[in-house]
Amino acid sequence: MWKLLEVKNKLRQIILDTETTGLDPRQGHRVIEIAAVEMMNRRLTGNHFHRYLNPDRDIEEGALQVHGITREFLQDKPRFADIATEFIEFVQDAELIIHNAPFDTAFLNMELGLHEMNELKSYSGEVIDTLVMARTLHPGQRNSLDALCKRYAVDNSTRTLHGALLDCELLAQVYLSMTRGQESLVMEAPTVAMALSNSGTSKQRPVPVMAAVPAEDQSAHFDLLSQIDMESGGACIWKNKLAG
Numbered sequence: 001m002w003k004l005l006e007v008k009n010k011l012r013q014i015i016l017d018t019e020t021t022g023l024d025p026r027q028g029h030r031v032i033e034i035a036a037v038e039m040m041n042r043r044l045t046g047n048h049f050h051r052y053l054n055p056d057r058d059i060e061e062g063a064l065q066v067h068g069i070t071r072e073f074l075q076d077k078p079r080f081a082d083i084a085t086e087f088i089e090f091v092q093d094a095e096l097i098i099h100n101a102p103f104d105t106a107f108l109n110m111e112l113g114l115h116e117m118n119e120l121k122s123y124s125g126e127v128i129d130t131l132v133m134a135r136t137l138h139p140g141q142r143n144s145l146d147a148l149c150k151r152y153a154v155d156n157s158t159r160t161l162h163g164a165l166l167d168c169e170l171l172a173q174v175y176l177s178m179t180r181g182q183e184s185l186v187m188e189a190p191t192v193a194m195a196l197s198n199s200g201t202s203k204q205r206p207v208p209v210m211a212a213v214p215a216e217d218q219s220a221h222f223d224l225l226s227q228i229d230m231e232s233g234g235a236c237i238w239k240n241k242l243a244g
Contacts, residue, residue: 013039014094015172017164018104019067022060025110030055032069035164036090037172049090050165052077068161080111091124099145099171101129130175152177
């Protein structure tokens with residue numbers, strides 16, 4: 001079962017998503033859209049970061065069919081270097097929630113590296129991969145964002161194409177549904193323990209009920225213990241207890 005997250009007084013989480021020109025940053029593909037949605041103590045705050053970026057390169061046809069973002073649309077948009085500091089300030093020290101995290105983090109680390117900045121993990125907190133979480137909770141099932149929306153009754157009817165901001169908003173609802181109740185599980189346990197300790201009373205351990213054993217079985221058992229005691233040089237403590 002997916003481990004329960006520690007609930008802190010002010011748990012700041014960022015749901016993060018990107019869209020790109022292709023599938024592999026090692027082949028020179030770039031980030032063209034970044035979205036990050038803030039959640040505080042499992043509640044969306046309304047604060048978000050969203051930017052389209054000029055990649056200075058063509059967009060692969062396969063990627064275009066997924067998100068529909070054209071190079072022409074991006075011509076007047078800022079480049080990653082223009083928004084890098086603002087992006088890092090937004091995600092600083094927050095726990096990141098990403099669906100298929102290795103994909104997005106690889107692209108962001110590439111972009112940061114191009115500008116001689118540290119990898120994402122040096123600025124943010126823990127990264128939670130909701131795809132890994134979903135595969136743990138629902139093994140052998142489809143765990144795409146669309147499949148999870150359907151499973152958890154999250155309305156994704158407006159998602160005709162991938163879009164980073166919309167996908168963040170949907171993933172936030174999916175994540176809350178997937179982890180619903182964990183905060184009460186974590187919080188209630190110490191509360192119950194405290195209530196018992198504060199009551200000034202403690203329950204007595206129940207007296208064990210001895211089973212009735214026929215005399216012949218008792219005799220056979222004692223003979224077995226005697227044999228063990230003899231072979232162990234008198235080290236059978238259970239024979240001594242019975243004898244006592």
